[in-house]
Amino acid sequence: MNIQSDVKRLLARSLQLGQRADSLTAESSLLGALPELDSMAVVTILTALEEHFGFTVDDDEISAETFATLGSLVEFVDGKLKS
Template identity: 55%
Template sequence: MDISSEVVSVLDEVLSLKGRASRFALDTPLLGAIPELDSMAVVALITAIEERFGFTVDDDEIDGSVFTSLGSLIDFVQGKLDT
């Protein structure tokens, strides 16, 4: 499984970006930069990531830094899979 492309796919689906996420680079800012990524979308995104990758995320594991950029989100998912 290619973690990066799966995360991009989840982003695109949850935020209804219609393929825009496929053009994101690792340093593409997310939170505060993508209008579709509001607080409700963050919850939906976390849920979708949990389902796609088969792990659970505790509230204390998540803060704004996870959603700083595409790269930080991918790093978070990779870290969860490595534990």
């Protein structure tokens, strides 16, 4: 399983990024850089991650740093999978 590819695919689908998703790298900024990524989109993405990876996310686990870059979001998912 490639977590980054899965997270990128879920982001692309949730935010309807189309071809723009292809250029996302671990260093790509998300929050503040993608106009589609608003508070409702964050909830949609978290739900998609929970369903896809089979974990639950508590409100106190999420911060702006989680969605700072694709890499930080992947690190969050990886940490959830290891716990």
